[in-house]
Amino acid sequence: MATTPELIDRPRVLVVGGGYVGLYVALKLQKKIANAGGIVTVVDPLPYMTYQPFLPEVAGGNIEARHAVVSHRQHLKQTELIQGRVTGIDHQNRTAVVAPADGGDPFEIPYFDVVVAAGAITRTFPIKGLADEGIGLKTIEEAVALRNKVLERIEVASTMTDAAERAKALTFVVVGGGFAGIECITEMEDLARAAVKNNSRIRQEEVRFVLVEAMGRIMPEVTATQAEWVVGHLRSRGIEVLLNTSLDNAEGTLKLINLPDKTPAQEFEADTLVWTAGVQANPMIRSTDFPLEPRGRVRVLPDLRIAGDEGIIDNAWAAGDIAAVPDLTGSGLPDGTCVPNAQHALRQAKRLAKNLWASRWDKPMSDYKHKNLGAVAGFGEWKGVANINILGRIGLKGGLAWLAHRGYHGLAIPTGERKVRVIFNWLLGMIMGRDTTQLLDLDNPRGAFVAAATPAPKPAAAPAPAAEPAKAPVTADAK
Ligand SMILES: Cc1cc2nc3c(=O)[nH]c(=O)nc-3n(C[C@H](O)[C@H](O)[C@H](O)COP(=O)(O)OP(=O)(O)OC[C@H]3O[C@@H](n4cnc5c(N)ncnc54)[C@H](O)[C@@H]3O)c2cc1C
Structure with a gap:
């Protein structure tokens, strides 16, 4: 080699x-x-x-x-x-x-x-259909694809007449109730809400968000009381939270089972399946x-x-x-x-x-030791939860937690240049509102050019002109 x-x-x-x-x-x-x-x-x-x-x-x-x-x-x-x-x-x-x-x-x-x-x-499990139907949230490309999918499904559903197809397009499922899963489902729900507001052909009640979590609680990074508050918060936004539930099959219809007895829980169809159940x-x-x-x-x-x-x-x-x-x-x-x-x-x-x-240089080395500073999570604009371990434990929820989330991560992203870009992103969003522009054809960007550059097929031979209809005699009444 x-x-x-x-x-x-x-x-x-x-x-x-x-x-x-x-x-x-x-x-x-x-x-x-x-x-x-x-x-x-x-x-x-x-x-x-x-x-x-x-x-x-x-x-x-x-x-x-x-x-x-x-x-x-x-x-x-x-x-x-x-x-x-x-x-x-x-x-x-x-x-x-x-x-x-x-x-x-x-x-x-x-x-x-x-x-x-x-x-x-x-980290995934051998669930039938998961690899074909699911998407993760570990890369920037996945995050972009999810934003576009939420906007695209809402747009497409708005012209659908088949009730089952429309429900499928408007159902978004996230598996995994850790930090990533909860932040993902809440941010997508916030985006969907903003998109539906601009679309008179869709009603908010038609949009369905479902969180599936195998354990009896979500977000192990926060206290049990905070986790319960988060579940209540999600439900107040209409997000269905299914605890002790697992995805059993994702081929076509999603099949969910109750844990630990593995009895059938729910079956439904969804066009969007996000998997965030661990790494x-x-x-x-x-x-x-x-x-x-x-x-x-x-x-x-x-x-x-x-x-x-x-x-x-x-x-x-x-x-x-x-x-x-x-x-x-x-x-x-x-x-x-x-x-x-x-x-x-x-x-x-x-x-x-x-x-x-x-x-x-044969100098002494030190051991790594760091006391956890806690966790901050954002659930869409002005919503969040935080558990901060500085000068004792401070638990926050709602707008304050969201500000803590933005304050912490705005400063934590590496390099000064990125911090400035992100903070200006947020400021612009607050002044001008969320940008729900849908970008189309990202996976086929050459489509328009190929269509323009491909010679149009020669028109078929023109059909023989139809015999001119006999003119109706003009009557005095018609004048
Ligand atoms: C959705 C999400 C939200 C999160 N939120 C938080 C949070 O709020 N707070 C928090 O503390 N943590 C959070 N985390 C976790 C945190 O991002 C990770 O713990 C952290 O990025 C780990 O850093 P790392 O350098 O070990 O790995 P990464 O940052 O994942 O870097 C690994 C790199 O290795 C590269 N790579 C992969 N394979 C190869 C190969 N074969 N050869 C060469 N390069 C390779 C990858 O392209 C990547 O660039 C979150 C994670 C996710 C997915």
Whole structure:
């Protein structure tokens, strides 16, 4: 297999994934490593970092899609960027295999240190029809598609005369009652409400939103009382909340079952099925020689070095959703590791960059330790819930929680330039209202051009002129 021709002789920090962890590690190290004669290389199939907490607001049409992502090339000027997917790592030989995003031939890339930061993917179950009918909410493309689908289905339904078809078009189902699922269904409901207001052919009561959650409660990140309040809030907006319920079949008609006895619950048809029921470590990690824990994440020490039963693996680091990072505060998952979220990913990345740099100079490293600051969630304009752990626990709901959500995330999105764009997005939305413009033909943008550039078929031979009708005699009355 070929190796990359350029920069091969410079000690490389290879960062696998340019998401939350990868972007921050590169930002923190690129200059130092370059000044020391090395190079930081980020490999990611995407040319940007996705600020995933904004995906529900993109789906709801509150944030312009491009503003919820951070361009690698614009912000990682001293980093070598490769648009591709790491398909394997042979750490013993300090090489990784990269498959270029454009489908070109895979090549090997040598490195000195590796930082594994390929995040997580949507976790699904083998449910019939799910892969064909469902969509996740993990990428910016999915968020954009959801916004367009809500608007498009409402528009299409407004001219439908068949009652069953119309009901199907206007039914939107979200499976998964975690943060992502609740934010997604509420933002979409807000968008749909705004769209229906502009469409006299649809009544609000016709639009159906259904949340399906397998557990007996939603949003484990907030207290049980807050979660109950959220359920009440959703129901007050007409969103059906089905707890202890699971999707059993998605082929044609959606079949829901009650848990745990698996008895039939409901059957109905829906054109939109969103799956947000959890994440799992990126399976690319299985194509490496790193030690994994039972949930498939790579094992790391609190200082973020990868370590197995035989001890520390030199020059190998990991953080974020793909890593089982011990939570030294004792408030993490039941297995003692950190919850997979952006709050941890960002801080782990900064700690990892410091430790990696210290390791280069045989300086002492520090363990990662971060006390959870709580959680903030937005449910559409002026609605939300928050659980903030600063100076004691502060629980907020409604408009204040929504402001806390916007205040926190407006400042948390990486880079000053993106913060400004997002905040102006929001201000414009507040002044001018939500933009419900529907964009058409995104998956067939050449359609109009192809139609224009394709020669029109020759007209068929003109039919013989019909015999002129005999003129009726003009009578005196007709005059
Ligand atoms: C809808 C949604 C809402 C969320 N809201 C919140 C929130 O409000 N608060 C919060 O704290 N957290 C939230 N999170 C979680 C948070 O976004 C993640 O925990 C965080 O992004 C994890 O960072 P990461 O760097 O580990 O992974 P990611 O940010 O997912 O980055 C992984 C990167 O690796 C790349 N990659 C994948 N495979 C490969 C490969 N083979 N080779 C190279 N690169 C690869 C991907 O393209 C991606 O860029 C939310 C997540 C979602 C999906």
